[in-house]
Amino acid sequence: MRVIFDPTQISRPTAIALGNFDGVHIGHRHVIEPILPSALSNHDQHLTSTVVSFSPHPQEFFSKQPRSLLAPFDEKVALLESLGVEQLVLLAFDADLAKLTAAEFMQQILIDSLQVELISVGFDFHFGQKRQGNITDLKSIWGDRLTVIPEQTMLLKDPTPIRISSSNIRAALAKGDVDLANALLGRPYNLVGKVIQGKQLGRTIGFPTANLDLPAQKCLPRDGVYAVQVSISSSPKPLFGVMNIGLRPTVNGDRRSVEVHLFDWQGDLYDQELNVDLVKFIRPEHKFSSLEALKDQIQADCQTALSHFAVLA
Known part of the structure; x- marks a missing residue:
């Protein structure tokens, strides 16, 4: 084109x-x-x-x-x-x-x-x-x-038709309603960006993450944790994981970041482009009392995501 x-x-x-x-x-x-x-x-x-x-x-x-x-x-x-x-x-x-x-x-x-x-x-x-x-x-x-x-309208669970529009998609993303946003789009809402150097705090608690550099104008969904499907050029098949969007209050984050933890992945992702499809909103972002409490919650988030992917399989 x-x-x-x-x-x-x-x-x-x-x-x-x-x-x-x-x-x-x-x-x-x-x-x-x-x-x-x-x-x-x-x-x-x-x-x-x-x-x-x-x-x-x-x-x-x-x-x-x-x-x-x-x-x-x-x-x-x-x-x-x-x-x-x-x-x-x-x-x-x-x-x-x-x-x-x-x-x-x-x-x-x-x-x-x-x-x-x-x-x-x-x-x-x-x-x-x-x-x-x-x-x-x-x-x-x-x-x-x-x-x-x-x-163009769409009937979902609510008997009232909803208009298919960019504004309604933005509103759904702002609430973390991934199901509605994806239905109105006709495809998963996705974030596309290169992996950049982060503070590597995830490695210290056993959950290494890839920090995404996204276009400044990209509309981000509600802060929180999401189940995601990820495509990268170095993998012949889609990968699964969890993504956090937010300020990372437990570790005193100073700016909004987008971090993805991939299941069953080992290797260097720096400078690779990740295409991240939002599949399910898991929970809002919270501040935890300790890194150990955060670690326990991330483990629970991973299990929630894996259970969801198992249902989809």
């Missing part, structure tokens, strides 16, 4: 899915599917399958505050590529783009720059200055060449 920052490098004409697509969750994939090469009809094969997004996120631009992301840039690229998207066009969201009216956005961006012939958006998509543009405006130009994906 080509990643395009320079508008002159866009492969045209295009079939586009337009949106921010943070997390590339189930609802996003419904929006993207109609413009994938596999979905285009014979007379549309000349169109380049394109996702059009914004950098930075418009909310980040207007608030001037960093925004946590379910899928930072590299993860987003990998997820879109896995779907079969041919190019990702990132529009620089700046003062000039923000002040374009809906009509100017359609003419300058969609028609002139992208040469859009086929377009897919979510039901609540708005664009242009002060979000004045809507589905009706798009339909006035593209007509039946516009696909509007209705609101």
